Amino acid sequence: MVTTEAELASVLERAALTRTAVGKLTDLFPIDVPAAYRVQRENIRRRVSRGEHITGVKMGFTSQAKMTQMGVDDVIWGILTDAMAAGGDAYDISGLIHPKVEPELVFRLGRRVSGTGGADGAVGAAEAESAVDAVAVGFEVLDSRFEGYEFTLPDVIADNASAAGFGTGPWHELASVPDISDLPVTLLVNGEPLREGSTRAILGDPWESLRSAARLATQAGITLEPGWVVLAGAITEAVPLTPGAHVAVTAAPLGTAELRTTVN
Ligand code: OOG
Ligand code: MG
Numbered sequence: 001m002v003t004t005e006a007e008l009a010s011v012l013e014r015a016a017l018t019r020t021a022v023g024k025l026t027d028l029f030p031i032d033v034p035a036a037y038r039v040q041r042e043n044i045r046r047r048v049s050r051g052e053h054i055t056g057v058k059m060g061f062t063s064q065a066k067m068t069q070m071g072v073d074d075v076i077w078g079i080l081t082d083a084m085a086a087g088g089d090a091y092d093i094s095g096l097i098h099p100k101v102e103p104e105l106v107f108r109l110g111r112r113v114s115g116t117g118g119a120d121g122a123v124g125a126a127e128a129e130s131a132v133d134a135v136a137v138g139f140e141v142l143d144s145r146f147e148g149y150e151f152t153l154p155d156v157i158a159d160n161a162s163a164a165g166f167g168t169g170p171w172h173e174l175a176s177v178p179d180i181s182d183l184p185v186t187l188l189v190n191g192e193p194l195r196e197g198s199t200r201a202i203l204g205d206p207w208e209s210l211r212s213a214a215r216l217a218t219q220a221g222i223t224l225e226p227g228w229v230v231l232a233g234a235i236t237e238a239v240p241l242t243p244g245a246h247v248a249v250t251a252a253p254l255g256t257a258e259l260r261t262t263v264n
Contacts, residue, residue: 062233087167
């Protein structure tokens with residue numbers, strides 16, 4: 001980690017802690033994708049040193065809707081911690097800059113995926129599939145630290161893929177779910193269906209996203225731990241998350257993931 005990368009991490013850390021959006025990092029310094037992941041990991045290290053625990057990973061831009069909405073063209077990933085747990089009846093968004101919410105499909109790992117089988121991550125991918133013990137419908141709360149959600153691919157990677165929060169509905173053991181590859185999903189805000197899609201929007205098959213997560217983790221030398229979740233990536237565009245909103249994401253056989261934000 002060169003000094004500049006630590007400084008770029010500080011720019012994003014400060015933006016989040018002071019609730020002040022910043023301009024693109026790539027306007028300050030020309031970082032490439034590997035450097036961007038180093039910046040992302042530096043801020044995760046800082047979060048862990050503040051007492052947070054890593055609880056999973058998130059995939060980003062795995063659907064055409066999201067790539068088009070955000071103007072990027074590659075799959076990315078980020079790291080989730082327990083401090084990002086969201087949901088319930090009183091989710092406080094007053095510390096966020098300009099939150100959005102999007103529907104997700106979420107995998108839970110029943111055992112470790114170390115991906116020791118090869119640098120290309122192929123073994124990690126096969127391992128990951130058999131390591132999944134449950135799935136759930138979920139949501140992700142995004143809060144880009146960049147003004148107007150304007151970023152290049154390295155910017156959004158450095159910003160931990162805009163991660164701010166996530167939650168799930170009830171977990172279902174895989175054996176009890178017929179097929180998750182083409183489930184209709186609806187995002188409702190205050191009872192109004194604002195977005196509809198299918199889990200097929202996730203790389204043609206959400207399992208493909210799980211395999212990609214395992215591949216990326218293996219390549220990065222990160223072991224996916226039992227109990228960790230993998231957010232497969234948004235099924236539709238994200239919508240603004242406002243004070244007092246009731247958000248529900250439903251996928252018929254999986255039930256509903258819900259969130260109500262506080263009024264402030
Ligand atoms: C980046 C996060 C993308 C997804 O599910 O595609 C993402 C953003 O949209 O700001 O989480
Ligand atoms: Mg997402």
